Amino acid sequence: MPNSTGPSENNQPRVEVDHSPKPAHATTGSSTTPRSRLTKTPKMIANGRRAFMWYLLSLVIIVIDQWTKWLAETKLTFHEPVPVIEPVLNWTLAYNYGAAFSFLADAGGWQKWFFSGLALVMSLFLIIYLVKTPRKATLLSFGLALVLGGAVGNLIDRLLHGHVIDFIHVHNADVWHYPIFNIADMGISIGVALIVIDMLFLEKKRSI
Numbered sequence: 179m180p181n182s183t184g185p186s187e188n189n190q191p192r193v194e195v196d197h198s199p200k201p202a203h204a205t206t207g208s209s210t211t212p213r214s215r216l217t218k219t220p221k222m223i224a225n226g227r228r229a230f231m232w233y234l235l236s237l238v239i240i241v242i243d244q245w246t247k248w249l250a251e252t253k254l255t256f257h258e259p260v261p262v263i264e265p266v267l268n269w270t271l272a273y274n275y276g277a278a279f280s281f282l283a284d285a286g287g288w289q290k291w292f293f294s295g296l297a298l299v300m301s302l303f304l305i306i307y308l309v310k311t312p313r314k315a316t317l318l319s320f321g322l323a324l325v326l327g328g329a330v331g332n333l334i335d336r337l338l339h340g341h342v343i344d345f346i347h348v349h350n351a352d353v354w355h356y357p358i359f360n361i362a363d364m365g366i367s368i369g370v371a372l373i374v375i376d377m378l379f380l381e382k383k384r385s386i
Contacts, residue, residue, distance in 0.1 A: 239327025324369030331362030
């Protein structure tokens with residue numbers, strides 16, 4: 179005779195057991211951990227001592243710049259062009275007492291110390307920044323090294339001669355003339371271009 183006071187065996191609720199695999203670490207919606215701590219950005223390794231390699235590149239730019247300027251001073255006559263590739267390239271010795279494109283060239287002499295101080299500050303900044311630049315940012319380091327070499331090359335000119343020695347004259351016959359420049363100017367221009375390319379296309383990829 180069945181027990182009338184207890185539930186029958188057929189009326190008991192069935193309990194289903196979930197055998198699916200559980201994650202090793204589970205988080206709840208009430209977690210107070212900030213999202214910024216859960217998402218970690220990869221740590222960048224700086225150049226550190228490897229910056230010495232980029233200093234050597236800057237030194238190469240300085241040596242080539244000063245050597246070519248010495249050749250220009252000893253082989254060329256002031257403002258007398260020597261054709262190299264007609265009608266687009268001459269060697270023409272010129273002196274720049276100002277900045278790029280002869281900016282403030284006729285300022286009266288104070289610009290020598292102004293631009294020298296500016297180049298010195300920028301060079302010291304680049305020396306320090308190359309140490310802290312991410313090691314994987316090769317293009318950026320290359321550009322910084324070129325700018326550093328060019329800045330120091332022109333700084334030497336200002337301190338030794340009171341002006342920058344230029345000799346590379348690009349033109350189109352007598353129709354168009356680009357301002358005469360030197361190897362240091364080329365290093366600065368190419369270096370800045372590489373830095374801009376890195377900022378526009380590579381900097382964000384390093385943080386992914």
